[in-house]
Amino acid sequence: MVNYLLRSGAMKLSLRKINDLTDAEVEDKLKLLRWPSTNGEPVCPDCACDAVYVIATRSQYRCMRCGHTFSITSGTVFHSTKLSLRSILQLGLLWANAAKGKSALELRRDIGMNHKCSFVLLHKLREALLTTADDTPMDGEVETIFHTPLHN
Known part of the structure; x- marks a missing residue:
C-alpha cells in the first residue's frame, strides 16, 4: 500500500501552484471544495437552494428563495477570519499534507500569519474533525497495515 501523500493525485496542488493562481482561480478552487456536488456552484446553507445571485461588491451570495446572505467561508471554521482566500487555501494544503501534524508556529512561518490566529485556526480544524467523525463500528x-521502522 502506498502512502496517500506519495500518490500523483495528492500533488495536484502545491504552494507554488497556489501562489501562481489569480484571485478568481483561488476562489474557484475553494468553491469546488465547498460545493463539490454542484461543481462549485454556490448552494444556500439555510434552505439548500441553488438559485443564488452574486453580491459582487462584498464577494457574497444571496439566496433567491429565502434571502439568506452567505459567502464561501460561511458556516466553516474560516467564517470569522480576516484571512484572504489564498491564505485559507494555503493553510488547508499545508495542514492536510502534513504527515505528522502541523504546529501553529510552523503555519505562522509558512504563511506569515500571527501565532494566535494560526493557533486558533488549527484548534478549530481539529475540533471540526472530531465533531464530524463517524463513530459507527466497522x-x-x-x-490494517503496520509499518515497522527501518533499522540501520
Whole structure:
C-alpha cells in the first residue's frame, strides 16, 4: 500500500501552484471544495437552494428563495477570519499534507500569519474533525497495515 501523500493525485496542488493562481482561480478552487456536488456552484446553507445571485461588491451570495446572505467561508471554521482566500487555501494544503501534524508556529512561518490566529485556526480544524467523525463500528473484513521502522 502506498502512502496517500506519495500518490500523483495528492500533488495536484502545491504552494507554488497556489501562489501562481489569480484571485478568481483561488476562489474557484475553494468553491469546488465547498460545493463539490454542484461543481462549485454556490448552494444556500439555510434552505439548500441553488438559485443564488452574486453580491459582487462584498464577494457574497444571496439566496433567491429565502434571502439568506452567505459567502464561501460561511458556516466553516474560516467564517470569522480576516484571512484572504489564498491564505485559507494555503493553510488547508499545508495542514492536510502534513504527515505528522502541523504546529501553529510552523503555519505562522509558512504563511506569515500571527501565532494566535494560526493557533486558533488549527484548534478549530481539529475540533471540526472530531465533531464530524463517524463513530459507527466497522463491520465485515477490516484490514490494517503496520509499518515497522527501518533499522540501520
